[in-house]
Amino acid sequence: xxxxxxxxxxxxxxxxxxxxxxxxxxxxxxxxxxxxxxxxxxxxxxxxxxxxxxxxxxxxxxxxxxxxxxxxxxxxxxxxxxxxxxxxxxxxxxxxxxxxxxxxxxxxxxxx
Numbered sequence: 001x002x003x004x005x006x007x008x009x010x011x012x013x014x015x016x017x018x019x020x021x022x023x024x025x026x027x028x029x030x031x032x033x034x035x036x037x038x039x040x041x042x043x044x045x046x047x048x049x050x051x052x053x054x055x056x057x058x059x060x061x062x063x064x065x066x067x068x069x070x071x072x073x074x075x076x077x078x079x080x081x082x083x084x085x086x087x088x089x090x091x092x093x094x095x096x097x098x099x100x101x102x103x104x105x106x107x108x109x110x111x112x
Contacts, residue, residue, distance in 0.1 A: 021058030024050045028062025028069070035068070044069075048078060056082045 027050060031042040047069070051059045060079045062068070069075040 017054050020050065020053055020055040021061075024055030024057075024059035025062040025065075028059060029066055032066040032068035044072070044074065048074065048082075051079050051082050054086070056086060 024047075027042055027047055031047065033039075034041050047059065056079055060083065063070055063075060063079065
């Protein structure tokens with residue numbers, strides 16, 4: 001059973017992910033609006049950094065919702081690649097935690 005600190009960490013992580021994905025979505029909307037109005041734009045590097053920081057799903061949703069950056073190779077393939085890599089990282093971490101847990105259980109049974 002997770003303790004209070006673990007639950008707070010998970011809650012904090014979930015809040016962070018919601019916020020950063022909303023930021024990614026909003027930045028796509030804002031950059032599209034600036035492009036339409038001939039205003040200063042958000043740097044592509046900034047948009048990609050937000051995706052790397054965990055906002056990739058929001059950025060991808062914004063890309064396709066506002067039809068923005070969908071023809072740019074770095075966005076069309078880059079953001080889905082970032083999502084796949086983030087899933088791979090999370091899966092790897094979870095797998096390592098499960099293996100560690102199984103080793104603890106196995107050692108507990110072997111101690112008897």
